[in-house]
Amino acid sequence: MSAYNRGTELDLSWISKIQVNHPAVLRRAEQIQARRTVKKEWQAAWLLKAVTFIDLTTLSGDDTSSNIQRLCYKAKYPIREDLLKALNMHDKGITTAAVCVYPARVCDAVKALKAAGCNIPVASVATGFPAGQTHLKTRLEEIRLAVEDGATEIDVVINRSLVLTGQWEGSDFIKTSTGKETVNATFPVAIVMLRAIRDFFWKTGNKIGFKPAGGIRSAKDSLAWLSLVKEELGDEWLKPELFRIGASTLLSDIERQIYHHVTGRYAAYHDLPMS
């Protein structure tokens, strides 16, 4: 991360003054998805851009070094080389923004990425993911260990019991959810978060990043998220330092769409390498 959130004095009166009108936000969420679409080479370019925002994620209980390795390779080569060549994008160094794994797998990921010869950052979920209901001491220790293993980004699950009682924590990035909830990244929630990021920037000059995670599976979804950020925050937020998409299966759908854009045909399952 280039610049850290320098933070500001906690001003609860500011927070208590914030008004959010739920039905109006729902309407805005509907409209944003309907009013902005991109087609043809715009779509292809936007999709490739979306790839560079992806935190390619695996958060399964049965993760082992072999599938982590595969994941890291996919992070390095997210789109088939010939497809990128056809788009004249093969020299752009398109990779995903990061790989995101459990703390115990950070080691594997770092090793695999090193072997692949790239400097994609490794992000780790930590602090009692996904509930965050562990002691502060073990939470901090978890972070320390993950960093020791080579993780450069930590997705912290905040202690929501503190939030619900008004005791806030600061961060460089805010994330919609862990991806492990029944409802994860939704547009209305994202709108409220993005507006909060903008207000915070206007007030303090600090740019906070945004990461929707969970349930973003289709290429079309990813385009909608890009235009949402573009509409609410502007182009300056559309870079990996400030915008990430947490996803595991999204990348393969994007690759399929790129395949279709380049060849004019729909890809078979085996046409594209798995992650």
Next chain:
Amino acid sequence: MAATRAGPRAREIFTSLEYGPVPESHACALAWLDTQDRCLGHYVNGKWLKPEHRNSVPCQDPITGENLASCLQAQAEDVAAAVEAARMAFKSWSAHPGVVRAQHLTRLAKVIQKHQRLLWTLESLVTGRAVREVRDGDVQLAQQLLHYHAIQASTQEEALAGWEPMGVIGLILPPTFSFLEMMWRICPALAVGCTVVALVPPASPTPLLLAQLSGELGPFPGVLNVISGPASLVPILASQPGIQKVAFCGALEEGRALRRSLAGECAELGLALGTESLLLLTDTADIDSAVEGVVDAAWSDRGPGGLRLLIQESVWDEAMRRLQERMGRLRSGRGLDGAVDMGARGAAACDLVQRFVCEAQSQGAQVFQAGDVPSERPFCPPTLVSNLPPASPCAPSLVGGPWRVPWPVVVASPFRTAKEALLVANGTPRGGSASVWSERLGQALELGYGLQVGTVWINAHGLRDPSVPTGGCKESGCSWHGGPDGLYEYLRPSGTPAQLSCLSKNLNYDTFGLAVPSTLPAGPEIGPSPAPPYGLFVGGRFQAPGARSSRPIRDSSGNLHGYVAEGGAKDIRGAVEAAHQAFPGWAGQSPGARAALLWALAAALERRKSTLASRLERQGAELKAAEAEVELSARRLRAWGARVQAQGHTLQVAGLRGPVLRLREPLGVLAVVCPDEWPLLAFVSLLAPALAYGNTVVMVPSAACPLLALEVCQDMATVFPAGLANVVTGDRDHLTRCLALHQDVQAMWYFGSAQGSQFVEWASAGNLKPVWASRGCPRAWDQEAEGAGPELGLRAARTKALWLPMGD
């Protein structure tokens, strides 16, 4: 890899992340125009009408200027042919049971569903509006409208018993309109059994396509006829024999002129004028959402006109910053591009904006424009005007000013308190629609109830639904579409004869009722009854008239019955003032409290029964009949008191969580000129509904025998608060003139001569007050339907739709 379809630009776009064009193919629209050989005529009686020797106007793509087709301009005989077709069709269409009409409307909805691409591309192509708005908004709503009204038609026999369709409706649409405006009006008209002749401006193919789709359904070809022609045809259509009602949408001044020219003509007139809307942003609002409300209202292709934006001073800077930031992200472009917010509405609309901006700037206003907008004409950038001095000629509040806020202009001005916001918002002659943005429930409702407009959205803007009535008040015209009110627009009570022309060509509007004929003393009052009350009943007490003179009233045998005061212009002024003073208190009363006072008056009338009956006897009534009249009058008071308890209701709208309230609000100060006949019963029958709905009244009692009304005044003096009901006696024509020309009288009921009716209709154009004139036709006041029917209730109040979306 095989042949590549990738363009060269992906690299650049990858860096710039710009939006690209999302063109919608309009091939099917062009193909449809080809079926007409690119020459559009009129669609009458299920056939295309392409008469020879007509001028034609090119229908152009508003952006490229490309000629799409030529449109024949109708002449008077084409109008006559269309009206004749509609008249013939009316006979069978209205005679069929509602279910048959419902079937036809449903079939039309299905046809629209099947051909929606044609409809939306054609509409977007020729109007320049964003195709997304037409496709996702208008076309879907058009189908919902047909379905909703099909249901209304199928239940018409029960739900609207006692009402019958008016006949042929002439619909006049303004130069810039969406076909949806037409759908809003033809659906209720067709549903209740009326047939329609729509006069659309030159080069509007979509209504013609709709008429074709309807006509090709078969059995009822003549129910919807569309002719296109210039504005000069409006009076010709309006005065065509057989047209029972003219529904006019358009500019204020044209509506006013039409109101004058149609005075005394056969057709009734419904006006929907102006397009501007209002948005009230308070300091407790979710400002980002309110900014989206502004976008919906003025900077999208959803709203038809400009917006007045009132922002609470304490959040002014914040709101302006967010507005300007948001404007920068708006996109304008060709309407057929699927990713633009705003299309273009032609060169004329563009000029209007430019003139408005220049004028505002010369008055010292600040103008901010932004957005991704093509620089060439006819695109207008979203425009935000602030610091406009209130007295500037283009300030929206200026009464009678020539300037309307045009699309896509927003004029922002600050206010300090909610109370002041109401004063500013209501301080214009317009009363269309408004939205209130506030997270405080009490404040939002206070503002929502207090705004004098037809529609209020709380924390939303521009929502629409077929079941919710939409209309206006004040100079926005009082015609309604949608919901129950939309149906009543095209109905009249069963058994009422078709409205006839009462036009008197030699009626001189300048002199009608101007002078009061002088009256001389006619000797002392004689007879058995006690001396009648004397004076004008104004502000709760009897007053001497300004003219200090009196007029004699004779009984049925020609003897002097008594003297009444000779009221004049100054007395009317005083009476209207008194009524206005009493209005807020009375309108704020609960229906129950109002009913209690009406019941008290009824009891007082019964106590006074013998005096009233003997006065009626002197006017020639049998004793029995006279007593019956007094009793019936008392019953009427009680009945209206009870009836008004169950007023207004809640509507449930698809897709909206939360209710829409259909409120029935008082009109304000209502002027009532009573008929000569039934001097007591007619007076009370008119007074009761007017007061029950919360109006205050200025009444001119029966000219033949005003004494009965004055007797009632003696009781009103003790029962009612001062100013609630004011009674002015005197020369009927003179008082009518004073009331009809009074700008601060909100509505007028006139039961009198044909000439008087014509004058009242003409004079009402001043403030466009709704008028109800009898046109010289007597009314059976002792009959329930005519003396106390639902028609009176409808006319005594106006509707307001209050949208209350909910969510946590």
